[in-house]
Amino acid sequence: QSALTQPASVSGSPGQSITISCTGTSSDVGAYNYVSWYQQHSGKAPKLIIYDVSKRPSGVSDRFSGSKSGNTASLTISGLQAEDEADYYCSSYTSSSTLAFGGGTELTVL
Amino acid sequence: EVQLVESGGGLVQPGGSLRLSCAASGFTFSSHWMGWVRQAPGKGLEWVATIKQDGSGKFYVDSVKGRFTISRDNAKNSLYLQMNSPRAEDTAVYYCARVCTTCYYPVRFDDWGQGTLVTVSS
Numbered sequence: 001q002s003a004l005t006q007p008a009s010v011s012g013s014p015g016q017s018i019t020i021s022c023t024g025t026s027s028d029v030g031a032y033n034y035v036s037w038y039q040q041h042s043g044k045a046p047k048l049i050i051y052d053v054s055k056r057p058s059g060v061s062d063r064f065s066g067s068k069s070g071n072t073a074s075l076t077i078s079g080l081q082a083e084d085e086a087d088y089y090c091s092s093y094t095s096s097s098t099l100a101f102g103g104g105t106e107l108t109v110l
Numbered sequence: 111e112v113q114l115v116e117s118g119g120g121l122v123q124p125g126g127s128l129r130l131s132c133a134a135s136g137f138t139f140s141s142h143w144m145g146w147v148r149q150a151p152g153k154g155l156e157w158v159a160t161i162k163q164d165g166s167g168k169f170y171v172d173s174v175k176g177r178f179t180i181s182r183d184n185a186k187n188s189l190y191l192q193m194n195s196p197r198a199e200d201t202a203v204y205y206c207a208r209v210c211t212t213c214y215y216p217v218r219f220d221d222w223g224q225g226t227l228v229t230v231s232s
Contacts, residue, residue, distance in 0.1 A: 034218065046219075087154075091155075101157060
């Protein structure tokens with residue numbers, strides 16, 4: 001049960017776009033289109049922002065988008081805003097019927 | 111509105127026991143897989159356990175197998191996590207979470223509670 005790999009931190013200026021990668025294996029990210037992304041503001045509970053690789057729950061801004069290629073998934077945030085500053089986590093369903101999370105990426109809006 | 115309210119957290123000694131509860135409302139509890147996710151202080155999210163709608167299927171992260179037990183009471187709309195023989199490394203905020211409505215498998219968590227802090231220390 002290994003964690004997915006994410007960069008520890010990324011940063012960008014308001015209006016710019018950033019991309020966060022999430023690398024797994026052929027037993028999780030590469031095996032299913034069940035990659036999700038969560039946003040967590042400091043001291044708050046996580047919030048689902050992307051599911052099934054690229055789908056957005058109702059109410060989530062279309063500035064958030066997701067994709068996947070092989071064993072690596074990506075989250076892109078376009079038109080960065082100050083409110084986007086948070087921690088972001090990817091997760092994937094695995095062949096063992098478990099869930100794997102990434103280590104998290106801290107996004108700083110400069 | 112979906113509501114998940116955890117309780118039962120606190121200070122527990124290594125080797126002791128603690129039972130976490132999660133009261134669910136705003137949806138048909140018995141129709142959903144449910145789970146627990148934890149977050150150690152300053153660390154990332156870690157999936158802990160998931161339970162099927164009728165309690166017949168349970169899955170655990172390796173580090174808690176044999177020590178923690180997930181269970182549910184559909185009549186009371188409640189989810190539980192029995193923590194036996196906790197260790198210092200189990201110190202974390204524990205979140206109760208609801209699996210997606212249309213999901214046959216527990217592929218993601220759509221809704222989360224606010225969490226309850228468990229501190230394992232002598």
